[in-house]
Amino acid sequence: MLFFIETVLSGLMAGVMYSLVALGFVLIFKASGIFNFAQGVFCLFAALTFVGIMEKTGVPWPVSFVLTVGVMIALAWAIERFLLSHLVNQEPIILFMATIGLAYFLEGLGDLMWGSDVKPLDIGLPSGASDWMLDTFDIYVEKLEVVAAVVAAALVTGLAVFFQKTRIGRALRAVADDHQAALSVGISLRTIWVIVWSVAGIVALVAGIMWGAKSGVQFSLSLIALKALPVLILGGFTSIPGAIVGGLIIGVGEKVAEIYLGPFVGGAIENWFAYMLALAFLLVRPQGLFGERIIERV
């Protein structure tokens, strides 16, 4: 029983890490209807820039964090200026293809700027098992993942306040609801897009730091997007709480499956099991758990 609790707890913690990546997808999809294939590379690029600035200049991490936020905002502006503004009113698949191109471009740019080596990320985040949990209950909980859970909670709270209480947040929601109506009341679509891509960039930076602390910052970070996809399918592409709950369900589901089902089928099932779980949800609720209901009028 104790081991099962440990498995579920680890699944929940891993799920939070997936949610951090999924949040960036949701933000952009919610505001602009674009499925940003480059979100995983955003995490990589942001983390590379963050570590790269620290390595090259020797500045403390908070300074590097602020500078990287600046870089991500500049990147959002450049994406809007040189990519999205030329693709307004295009089919969603065109925009999706553009983000695939963007992913490859950013990966190459990151490589060119900071190199391909593994960059250890040491900013004082705790690592290893929680001694208290291990010694008192013999339950293994990773300290870094507890921090990630706290950061994710703070991030979601911050985003909720931003969306609900601020003028820009309301404008973002207006754009998400209806582009044309938002434009007609004087909301600048271009400004909104820059803001939302900037916020997604900052979320990517946080996710990149958390994942980078686990394995060092390296190019495989871009593949964590694959972990976010089932989370999105399950939670819904337009819901921030959906990204969190979806992450938790996928995290627990895949860990329980790997440990209790894996040995009977040769193991290494957690990746495809997450997609199977998402597929099962898709059959019942195509819009995901918290997604907006799809109504097609004919």
Place this chain on the structure above:
Amino acid sequence: MRLKDLAIGIAALAIAAPIAATAASAYELTIPSLVYRTGPYAPSGIPFANGYADYFTLLNERDGGINGAKINVVECETAYNTQQGVECYENTKNQGESGALVYQPLSTGISYQLIPKAEVDQIPIFTMGYGRTSAADGTTFPWIFNPPGTYWDLASGMVNYAAAVEGGLENLSGKTLALVYHNSAYGKEPIRTLESLAEKHGFKLELLPVDHPGQEQKATWLQIRRLRPDWVFMWGWGVMNQVAVKEAASIRFPMDRFIGNWWSGSEQDVLPAGGDANGYLSATFHAPGPDFPLHQEILEKVYGAGKGAGEKERVGEVLYNRGLIAAVWTVEAIRKAMEIKGSNEIKASDVRDGFDALKVDEARLAELGLPNFTYPVELSCAVHSNPGTILIQQWDAGAKKWTVIASGIQPDREVIDPLIAEDAAAYAKEANITPRECNN
């Protein structure tokens, strides 16, 4: 007048160019280098590619190539992707006057795809310490070479090291050994040997696959926590190694009972874990570090001339040294091929003969500037992998360096040789191959 000068100039160039080309048309040796400098496995691929390239550059700079024939290294990016690797092979195999002389795919997946192609194209494939283990049987695999050891030698050597620590092979009985492996052709390679060894010595083997790329391994390490194995062996690559070392430290698994194979023991694998990686073990077949005359020569003549493939501070890293020794053995096989043919105008089939007769003993290693760097290698028509001896190195997180703590560990030939013969025979039957006759 100026037009006239120009016309005369062009005419002079037109006459002179072929003469100049003839003067510079010494026979060139084409050596394709399948590298991965991009993608998730780049941190492991880059240092190997740099070590491989730097040795050829040194020979071109210092000696004008090999016996006067310049070496043309043609890099092709595979991103550790099997399909891209095969495309690289097809695109480079006919390049240059010599054609591709030998391939070093640095991927077991690519190696498996190239085995039947090598037979048809008659190009040797040097899968140094990786690839298909039974390729060690030169009668069935005349074009594939995998010295200085196979994955089965490696697995057996690691078991023998664990036995030595436990106080003897008899003490392995009742123990549990977990294999954490990359869920790919590469990662699955040692399973057969470990199963045979488990049966022979009475230890329990637990198999724990990790899917590509291995960024998330929580479930694997929870299972290790539950199973509480006495030893964990790892067949990892790329990010899988870094995450595994960190996860092992997190669950407080003793690092001196955790052994990575020789592709899971580079600086890149342990540095991200910081102090947590202290004491981690890995197998290897050569010394770490830059303290050899050859390294000093590379630093002076290649990096000093601004022609180094990477950063000079990284010369001597584990995977750099691995690429370097791969190039050294390749060049020695080419020298042997030239010696056998009596000419430096060799083709791939001649290089195969060179590999068949490859002998790099301690005296030769010393001549090459690598005294006591690795074990002597001696191949033959029938034996394409040798000697299979391993070393164990341990990571010192404080000093940030590897130290060799055990050497001369031999594999269990009694178990491995019949397995190789059996697997080679099965391949010969499946591919409808008649093994060649060998006198040695």
